[in-house]
Amino acid sequence: MITVNLPGNAPVDWEDWDTPLTQFAAATGLVTSAFDTEGVRRIGPKTGSRLASLLARSSLWAVDGPGTAIERTLVDASCADGKPASAQFGGLRVCSLPLLLRGEVYGVLVFGWRFADFSSPLECERIAKQVGLPGHLLWSEVRLDAPVSEQRMGTYAALLGTLAATLDRQRETIDDLTRVNRTRELFLATVSHEMRTPLSALSLRIELMLRTMPDLPPKAISGLESMRVHVRQETAMVDDLIDAARTLTGQMSITRTQVNLGQVLRDAISTVETFAHTKNIRMLVTPSNYGDHIHLDADGRRLQQVIWNLLINATKFTPEGGVIRITIGRIENMVAIDIADSGQGIEPDDLPHVFGAFTLQQQNNATGLGLGLYIARRIVELHEGSLSVSSAGRGQGATFAIRLPSHGWGQT
Known part of the structure; x- marks a missing residue:
C-alpha cells in the first residue's frame, strides 16, 4: 500500500488510482501518471497504445529522462497555483491536472504524450535521438497513430477531471464520516465518565445516610431508598454508555480466566430473582446443576453481564405468572x-434490529437506553461466539441463543 498525507493529515492510498488510470489510458490511448506534491511518481506511466508502449521502452520516463523532467515541471506548476498546465516535447503534448481536497493540492495527474496533428519522419528522428530509439521505428508507429486534436484533448481532460472529482468527493465524504465518528465516540466516552463521578458520590452519600442515621422518619427512609433505586438505574445506564463507547472505539476487551459456567449462571440469576418474584415469574434451569460440569476459559464478569441482561429483558417483557427457561x-x-421466555414476543420485522444500538421495544420498556443487547452481542463475539434471537411473533415469547465455541472450554 502506497500512502501519503492529505491536507489535514488524512492518508491517501495511491493504489486507489491504479485501476481508474489504467482504464482511462486504455480508453483514450493517453499516457497517464499520478504524482505527489513532491514530484514523486506514484502511479504510472499507464500506457494505452502501441506508440505509448514503444516510448515506455525508451529512456523518456527514466528517472533522469527528458519526459520525467517535463512532467515534474508540470507538477510544480500545478502545485504552485492549483491549475492545469501543459507543455510540448517535440510535437507531443503533455498536460497536468491538480488533485484537490478541500481546496488544497495533494497530487497531480499528468496525461497526454500524443501528437496534436500528423508528424513527420524528421520530427520523429529528433525525438528518437533524445530518448534512445531508432528513428525509423518511432516513425513506423507514429504514422499509424491517429493524432489527438486540441478539441479532443480538451474532452479527455474534462473526462479525467470528472473522474478525479468523483474520487476526491468520495474521499472527502469518507474523511468527514471518520471525523464525525471519532468526535461522537470521544464525546460519548468523555460524557459517560463525567456522569459516573457525581453518581458515585451521590450513591455513597445515600448509603451513608441510611446506615448511619437510624432515627430518620419513615418517609425520609422511603425517599432515600427510592433515590438509591433511581441512582442505581442511572448508574446502569451510564455503564451502558461507557461500554457502548468502548465498543464503538474498539476498546472493549475481555480478560480470560478459568470460570465455572454454573457459578456464572447462579450469580446472574440471583441479581434478577427479586424482580422475577415480584411478577411471580418462574425461572427453570436445565440441567438442574446449572452447568457446574462446564469449566471455561472466559471473562466470567462479562459473561454474567450478558446473561443478566438477557434475563432482565425476559423478566421485563414476560407477564405475571410467566416462565423463563x-x-x-x-x-x-x-x-x-x-434463554426462552413466555413474554410479549418480537414481530418478524423487528427481529433484524434487536441488537442495534439505542434500540428500544415499544412496549413495557420505559427505562433504559436500548444498549444492553448491543453490548451483550459484542461481549459474546469477543469470546468468538454468537448471540441470536428468534420469536414466533407477538405474544409468542422470544428465545435468545448464546453459542460459544468448545475451543478453550473443558468439562469435568
Missing part, C-alpha cells in the same frame, strides 16, 4: 445457552 447444552462443537 434457561437451557444449557452442546450443539456440535458449540456450548449452547438458550
Whole structure:
C-alpha cells in the first residue's frame, strides 16, 4: 500500500488510482501518471497504445529522462497555483491536472504524450535521438497513430477531471464520516465518565445516610431508598454508555480466566430473582446443576453481564405468572445457552434490529437506553461466539441463543 498525507493529515492510498488510470489510458490511448506534491511518481506511466508502449521502452520516463523532467515541471506548476498546465516535447503534448481536497493540492495527474496533428519522419528522428530509439521505428508507429486534436484533448481532460472529482468527493465524504465518528465516540466516552463521578458520590452519600442515621422518619427512609433505586438505574445506564463507547472505539476487551459456567449462571440469576418474584415469574434451569460440569476459559464478569441482561429483558417483557427457561447444552462443537421466555414476543420485522444500538421495544420498556443487547452481542463475539434471537411473533415469547465455541472450554 502506497500512502501519503492529505491536507489535514488524512492518508491517501495511491493504489486507489491504479485501476481508474489504467482504464482511462486504455480508453483514450493517453499516457497517464499520478504524482505527489513532491514530484514523486506514484502511479504510472499507464500506457494505452502501441506508440505509448514503444516510448515506455525508451529512456523518456527514466528517472533522469527528458519526459520525467517535463512532467515534474508540470507538477510544480500545478502545485504552485492549483491549475492545469501543459507543455510540448517535440510535437507531443503533455498536460497536468491538480488533485484537490478541500481546496488544497495533494497530487497531480499528468496525461497526454500524443501528437496534436500528423508528424513527420524528421520530427520523429529528433525525438528518437533524445530518448534512445531508432528513428525509423518511432516513425513506423507514429504514422499509424491517429493524432489527438486540441478539441479532443480538451474532452479527455474534462473526462479525467470528472473522474478525479468523483474520487476526491468520495474521499472527502469518507474523511468527514471518520471525523464525525471519532468526535461522537470521544464525546460519548468523555460524557459517560463525567456522569459516573457525581453518581458515585451521590450513591455513597445515600448509603451513608441510611446506615448511619437510624432515627430518620419513615418517609425520609422511603425517599432515600427510592433515590438509591433511581441512582442505581442511572448508574446502569451510564455503564451502558461507557461500554457502548468502548465498543464503538474498539476498546472493549475481555480478560480470560478459568470460570465455572454454573457459578456464572447462579450469580446472574440471583441479581434478577427479586424482580422475577415480584411478577411471580418462574425461572427453570436445565440441567438442574446449572452447568457446574462446564469449566471455561472466559471473562466470567462479562459473561454474567450478558446473561443478566438477557434475563432482565425476559423478566421485563414476560407477564405475571410467566416462565423463563434457561437451557444449557452442546450443539456440535458449540456450548449452547438458550434463554426462552413466555413474554410479549418480537414481530418478524423487528427481529433484524434487536441488537442495534439505542434500540428500544415499544412496549413495557420505559427505562433504559436500548444498549444492553448491543453490548451483550459484542461481549459474546469477543469470546468468538454468537448471540441470536428468534420469536414466533407477538405474544409468542422470544428465545435468545448464546453459542460459544468448545475451543478453550473443558468439562469435568
